Amino acid sequence: MVATFNGSSTTATNDVRGHLDQLTLAPLLSEPRNQATQPNSVEQIWTNESVKQHWISFDAFKDFIKQKFGRDRLCAEQFDAMIEFTDSPCRIAEALRWKKPYSGVVYAALMLNADGSVWHSILSLPNDDGTKPYKRLAPSKNGDQCFYPRVVPTIRRLIEQQLGLEKGSIPDDVDFYEWLANSELPLITTEGGEKLFSLICQGYPATTNYGATCGVDKKTKRFKPSLQRIMNRPRTLLVAYDMDSNPSVVASVNKGIDALSYSAQKVGSTVSRPTWDESLGKGIDDLLLTPNGSTLWAQSYNLALCLAIITKMLGIGAVDEVNSFEQLEQFSQLYGTIVELNILKTRMSADNLIAALNQQIRELTHGKDAVESKSHQSKSYQSKSKIIPADMLAFELVEDYRERLKYCNEYKEWKYYLGDESGLWKSQDDHMIETMIQGILDARSIVGYGTDSYIVNIRKFMARRLTVETWPQRTGIVPFLDGVLVLATGKFEKHSPGNYLTWTLPHRFDNPSLRDWPTIRGWFQEVTEGDSQKIQTLICFAAATLRGMSHLQKILYLWGNGGNGKGIYSDILTALVGSENTWSGKIENLDNPNFLVDILNKRSVIFEDQDKVNGGLQTFKTLTGGGSTKAKEVYKKACDVRLSATVLITSNYAALQGSGVGRWLKRRLIVVNMNYCPPIVDTHLREKLYPEMGAFTQYLLTIPESEIINTLNGKNSTGYDLAYWEMAQMTDSIAAWVERHIVRDPKGVVKVGSNKNEWQSSSYRPEISTLFGSYHHYCQNSGQQGKSLPNFTPDLLQVLNHVLGWSDVKQEKTRTGSHFYGIRLRGTFDEAPFPSESSITSNQAGDGGVTDKVMDMVMDSKPYGDGCDGHLQKNLFVNEVNNHPSNFLKSESLGDEKTDFVESLGKTPSPPSQPSPEIAITHTPLALPSISPNHHQSVTNPSPAPSASVTTRQPVRGDRVKLLSSGEEYKISWVSCGSDKVLLVSALTGEPFTAPSLLRPGAAAGGLNLIDVSELEFLDT
Structure with a gap:
């Protein structure tokens, strides 16, 4: 679309062939400052x-x-x-x-x-x-780049005046083009730095590239990244290229404009070209140097915006005439042209603007020289017949729904934009699209088209014009109900169709009522019994799930007896990203292509209470390794599925029986033993956790991505991991045999052998046994099925090198057979440490590394957004411990018949946290527990650690003990599974001990104090 001005006359060419001789456009600005007569060049x-x-x-x-x-x-x-x-x-x-x-x-x-x-x-x-x-x-190997210079405050004020914006609308402390990218204001693109300088100095937002054909990728037909940065949403792009009469140059320029127009349609934008008489200057900078040049440019610019409005208004052939400015505003809101209208209002009178639009509408719809567009053809055809050809009507519908409807070839489905309130594109099938078309036909009273083939043809025509090869969902953001958070900058943006979101978190970002997550934090401390490494792993995995870091290819495996927190953690993950963004099932379901369809675009995949799997792990291995597999919905074409979610497995036992201890599994699996035995079961715990998910979400967003990666990659990347080794022994007979019969010995040499019945008829003698004979002797005695010799040797080497991390162990073949170097078989009275007792090389807590950081944050921090400036405000709070009176209340004996007091454990709320002065989170180690030096101390003053003379023993419920920190007497009311933690009640009153203590950083949430046995002196002999 081209608008041309030649002196005082106005000519619309190419898309608009006619004259607007009566059109008067008021100049926008006065003549340029200090505009003396200058040479034309x-x-x-x-x-x-x-x-x-x-x-x-x-x-x-x-x-x-x-x-x-x-x-x-x-x-x-x-x-x-x-x-x-x-x-x-x-x-x-x-x-x-x-x-x-x-x-x-x-x-x-x-x-x-x-x-x-x-x-x-x-x-x-x-x-x-x-x-x-x-x-x-240009710089060597710079590629096609747009010019985005710094725009000084003086020019920003001029742009505000030019576009009719309020003074100060453009902030001085942000990059101008970042601000422009988040608006829908028109943008001018030109060729050359001088031209860009001339335009912005006249108050027009502009950029430039190296040439007329440099903005679009020739293969993808989309904007190149440099231009896509600012053409990321619907806007009018005005092309101010040179007015050149050279045929070859004109052809090149037209080719570039066509490419820009095609790419602009992909994002719902319109391209318009302001033009002028070449005799006034070939380039826009030459034009602006001439006397009255800025006035001529303003007129051409105004007409180009008018043509952009008309193009959108005539896109579906629904406008015959504009009768009032109010009606024009309604049309503009309907067709998405309100931005251009607001700009024109600052330059033209309402009468002139309406006259210009109506003149253009008449020429486009009735004039002999009007452009024969698809829209005009369909309107002309409609005037003769009630039935519009399917391709014509499809073209109109495409223009109307281009920004709201797409067909994704990758998933073989339609997607419809629900609106900026939710920001979501929802999947639709062919039937729903045909139903929509049927409604449009009914509304237009189009009848007599006969069979369904008319509607089907319209749908097919639309699908080809609205197809995207792969779904272009924006990355690097976290979507909330009320907008998206940009992870790289911390900025919060409103929803727009250009984000192409298919999911959002079930929370609002701007929610001032969400400030802290004490129940969730306390649960982590309780269920891990204060194990900082477990807390680090669980929280960083939740953060990875939130950010969609499936590329890490990590599987979190929680195993242990029932009722120890596995189900609560899976519920936390589900509540974190939303049940609609979570797929829950069994590993066996992955072999069914119909089940795989449901995994598409999920944020979390949970295999909860997974039963034993003895084989058929190929699909599981492919998906968790970043590969793709085929999925097929009933009566639909198959599509490729690639996992975009993190994977959680929970089980009461080692479920992956058929997987062995292969290197691929160890590299991906993060095993956490959940062995905490709660004293009581809080049936309302989930109800207490869910209200804090918003605050927990914002905390997770403050954890640096590098910390998440280091935690999840570092835990099992090298060396030995006890939790994984324990699981390996339950799933693999070689691992179980190695634990009991192999000793690491740098000088050791053992022959592999080949006779599995070596000790079937004689007593086992490890000093002369082969490895294969010893292994099968163990399998026969333990009732396990032994492996064959071809599998035994490579599997054993993999266990020793990659699971245990014994990289110095080698296997070599000699003339006398195959031998292992660096190990020996354990003798009858051998006192060498077992593999599970050996020093480990996995990450350990307490070294000031990332584990300590997250642990300290769990104890201390409460970050949240302030909801004002769209940035993630990070504030730090620390718990303040209140003074408590003595726990000794009225005297009552502690008898076996008194059991109802246990039910009250955990019902007493913890002291409320008081905020400290606001300081930014820096993820530096903080002291554990979360008590600052200036905070109040509890009545129970800390005492030195127990001396060596204090006698400790296995605690038993009912034992009388003295708390070393206070010297007061208590009775034990509950003992942990490991016999290292207890709960106390007053020896005089039977009331539970709930006062906070500096000596108990592992205290659980809800008022319970898990006390280490080392803090007690047993009084009963």
Whole structure:
């Protein structure tokens, strides 16, 4: 679409062939400041001189560039912000990425982006054909890049005036183009730094690239990343390319504009081209140098915006005439042109604007020379017949629904945008699309089309025009109900269709009522019994699930007896991302293609209470390793499924029986033993956890991604992991045999052997036994099925090298057979440590590493967003312990018949946390427990650790003990499974001991104090 102005007359060409001789457009601005008569081109300064002579001086070169850009006439401040002069060969070589500096004298004007990088340059060297005394060069291997210079506050105020924005609407402390990318304001694209400088100094938002065909990828037909940065949402793109009469140049320019138009349609944008008489200047910078040039440009710019509005309004053939400004506003809101309308309102009277629009509408719909667009053809056809051809109607519907409806070829399904309130694109099948088309036909009273084939054909035509090959869901964001959080910047943005979201978290980001998560934090402490490494793993896995870090290819495996927290943790993950974003099932279901369809685009995959799997793990192995597999919905075509979720397995026992202890499993599996035995079961725990999920979510977002990666990758990457080794012994007979019969010995050499019945008829003698014979002797005695010799040797080597981390153990073949070096068989009275007793090399807590950091944050921090500026505000709070009176209340004996007091355990709320002054979270280690030096101390003062003379023993319920920190007497009311933690009640009153203590950092939530046995002195003999 092209708008042309020639002096006082206005001509619409190409898309609009007609004249608007009566159209009067008021100029936007006064004449440019200090606009004296200037030469039409600064080339006149040097045309009569020999271009081969050297520049007189560096200052002469700088004066030339300043005059070429019009620095002193337009805005010296903006020029100085975007141009750097240098005569240093080293600086020039660095800026242009040359291998070595230029050997002679050279001057350069470097055009700088806002981030300080160089976009282009003008050098004091003659061009290649010797016609000009300067040369233009971009940095080597820079690719096609747009120019995004720093825009100074003076120009920002001018742009606000030009676009009719309130003063101060454009912040001075943010990158101008980042701000522009988040708006829907029109954008001008041109060719060259001088042209960009001229436009922004007149108050027009603009960018530039290296040439007319540089903005679009030739293969994908989409905007290149540099232009996509700002063309990321619907807007009008005005193309201010040179007005050149050379046929080859015109063809190249038209090709570039066509490519821009096609790409713009993909994001719901419109391309329009303001034009002018070439005799006034070929480039936009030349036009603006001429007397009255800014007025002519403003008129051309205004008409181009009018044509953009008309194109959208006529897209579905629903506008005949605009009768009032109010009606125009309604049309603009309906067709998404309100931004352009608001800009035109600041420049034109309502009567002139309406007259211009109606003139264009008449020419496009009734004039002999009107553009024969698809929309016009369908309207003309409709006037003759009630039935519009399927392709014509499909074209109209495509233009109407382009921003709300897509067909995804990857998933073979339609997706419909529900609106900015939810920001979601929901899947629709062919039937629903045909139902929508049926409703449109009924509303237009289109009848008599006969069979369903008419509707089916419309749907097929629409599908081909609205197809996207793969779903372009925006990455690097976390979607909430009320918008999206950009992880890289911490900025919060409103929903838009350009995000292509298919899911959101079930929480609002801006929720000031969510401040803390004490119940969740306390649960982590209780269920792990204060094990900081477990807390680190569980919380970082939740953070990875929230961020969608499936690329880590990690599987969290929680196993242990029932009722020890596995189900609660899976519920926390489900509540974190939402049940609609979670798939729950069994590993065996993965072999069914119909089940696999449901995994698409899920954030979390949970195999809860997984039963034993004895084989058929290929699909599980493929998906968790980042591969894809085929899925098929009933009566639909198959599609590829790739896991985009983290994987959690919970089981009461080692479920992956058929997997062995293969290297692939160890590399992916993170095993956590859940062996905590709660004293009582809180049936309302889930109800207490769910209200805190919003605050917990925002805390997880503050954990650095590097910390998450280090935690989940580091736990099982090298060395030995006890939890995994324990599970391996339950699933693999070789691992179980190694634990009992193999000793690590650098000097040891043992023959593999081949006789599995070596000790069937004689007593087992390890000092002369082969490995294979010893292994089968163990399997026969333990009732297990032994492996064959071809599998035994490689499996044993894998267990020793990759599971236990014994990298020095080797297997070699000699003339006398195959031998293992670095191990020996355990003798009858051998006192060498078992593998499970050996020193381990996995990450340990307490070294000030990332484990301590997350553990301390769990104890201390309560970050949340302030809900004001759209950034994630990180505040730190620490718990304050209140003073408590003595626990000794009225006297009552503690008899076996008194059991109802146990039911009250955990019912007493913990002391409320008080906020400390706001300081930013830096993820540095904090002291455990979460009590600052200035906080109140409890009545029970800390005492030194128990001396060696204090006698400890196995605790039993009812034992009388003295608490060393206070000297007070209590009775034991409950003992942990490991006999290392107890609960106390007063020896006088029977009331549970709930006062906080500095000596008990592992205290559980809900008021319970798990006390270490080392803090007690047993009074009963």
